[in-house]
Amino acid sequence: LTVHHEHSANMENLLPENLLLEVVPKVLPEVLLEVSHPVNLSRTFYGIMFDAGSTGTRIHIYTFIQKDPVELPVLDNEMYHAVKPGLSAYKDKPEEGGNTIRALLKVAKKTVPEDEWKQTPVVLKATAGLRLLPKEKANALLDEVREVFDESPFFVPNNSVSIMNGTNEGVLAWVTVNFLTGHLYAKTRKTVGILDLGGGSTQITFLPKSKKTVFTAPASYIANINMFNHTLQLYTHSYLGNGLVAARLATLGALGADGLDWKVFTSSCLPKKFREDWTFGGITYKVSGIPDGYAGYKLCYYEVMRVVKGIVHQPFEVKGSSIFYAFSYYFDRAVESGLIDGSRGGMVEVRDFKKRAKEVCNKMTKYRPISPFLCMDMTYITCLLKEGFGFKDNTMLQLAKKVNNVETSWALGATFDHFNNLNIH
Structure with a gap:
């Protein structure tokens, strides 16, 4: 029974079936209870997830405690570290891109105990930055990362380095937030939706309460995810090119443009006297305000509208009261x-973004030191929420960088998916 005691979670692997049958009936009922819930079955394990985004690469090192083999594990803590720029900036120098990963793996070696290295999976998922690159450039970067992983002491699973599809990005961010807010443990229908705005793409994911949302959505916007032995149907979509930084380029008319050596891209969302070179994804653009023209919220909104209108699907039920x-x-x-307040986050209504966007755009000189793009960015966010997704002015948004001290991103959900196959399709 000592064997039984220590390894009851994977006892089946140790004992042949017939032996199992012989052992169990001879145990007294009280002991049997004790055996099926041994005093200390809790084990600690780790997961390393790289988020290779368009503007930076981040490493998340998670420590989990599995208290009960059937229940979800508990997240004990997260170690987080980020470097800029993102991998896509190294599209012509993949080795240098690989070195940024090497540097971040040093953090992992300090965080994960050495005797756990061999069984701690290391995974990198790239998002919109690499989706926007030509295939051969993206693949050269991913191959470089594979080499760095192979020479590391950690466990490298199959398909450890990949470009994640947008659907999974939204679904896994939803898993992260609902896990951290406790909604996944409760097994209730009460969950929260997520809005993620990256540099290259933006995601919306929620659990529809209304069948009409499912029926009226394009088929590819409904994802099934396997949790607690039943399937949840989520509404989710990732809009490539509608991330904040890509949207700046689209607003300026620079996304996919040529003749960058001599073209200057102008916008009434920028301060009139502003003019500088601006780099994204390893490409430099000449950008300026309109020196002898007008600037301000109204004109800016009109410009930004082209990037959103007719591109973003409006789910039937977001006009409701969900958070x-x-x-x-x-x-x-x-x-x-x-x-x-950056240290606390907080609840805002969609109309608060609109009100603040107007203030920023109509006082550009005041906000210029923070960022000359702040008017464009705030107007874009307002337009995306209202004209894009179709949120009402009074829709409540909980703005959070962390929940219970853990980063809100798809990385935790992806680590989770790795350990408990969520079977997203």
Whole structure:
């Protein structure tokens, strides 16, 4: 029974079936209870997840405690570290991109105990930055990362380095937030929606309460996810090119443009006297305000509208009262424009973004030191929420960078998916 005691979680692997049958009936009922819930079955394990985004690469090192083999594990803590720029900036120098990963793996070696290295999986998932690159450039970067992983002491699973599809990005961010807010443990229908605004793409994911949302959505916007032995149907979509930084380029008419050596891209969302070179994804653009023209919220909104209108699907039920968690650039810009306190986050209504966007755009010189793009960014966020997703002015958004001290991103959900196959399709 000592064997039984220590390894009851995977006892089946140790004992042949017939032996199992012989052992169990001879145990007294009280002991049997004790055996099926041994005093200390809790084990600690680790997971390393790299988020290779368009503007930076982040490493998340998670420590989990599995208290009960059937229940979800508990997240004990997260170690988080980030470097800029993102991998896509190294598209012509993949080795240098690989070195940024090497540097971050040093953090992992300090965090994960050495005797756990061999069984701690290391995974990198790239998002919109690499989706926007030509295939051969993206593959050269991923191959470089594979080499760095192979020479590391950690466990490298199959398909450890990949470009994640947008659907999974939204679904796994939803898993992260609902896990951290406790909604997944409760097995209730009461969950929160998520809005994630990255540099290259933006995601919306929620659990529909109304069948009409499912029926009226394009088929590819409904994802099934396997949790607690039943399937949840989520509404989710990732809009590539509608991330905050890509949207700046689209607003300026520079996304996919040529003749960059001599073209200057102008916008009434920028301060009139502003003019500088601006780099994204390893490409440099000449950008300026309109020196002898007009600037301000109204004109800016009109410009930004082209990037959103008719591109973003409006789910049937978002006009309702559900709460959405909004993070990434939604959070960062709300802090920079003074909408919320960066150390705490907070609840805002969609109309608060609109009100603040007007203030920022009509006082560009005041906000210019924070960022000359703040007017464009705040107007874009307002337009995306209202004209894009179709949220009402009074829709509540919980702006959060962290929940219970853990980063709100798809990385935790992806680590989870790795350990408990969520079977997203």
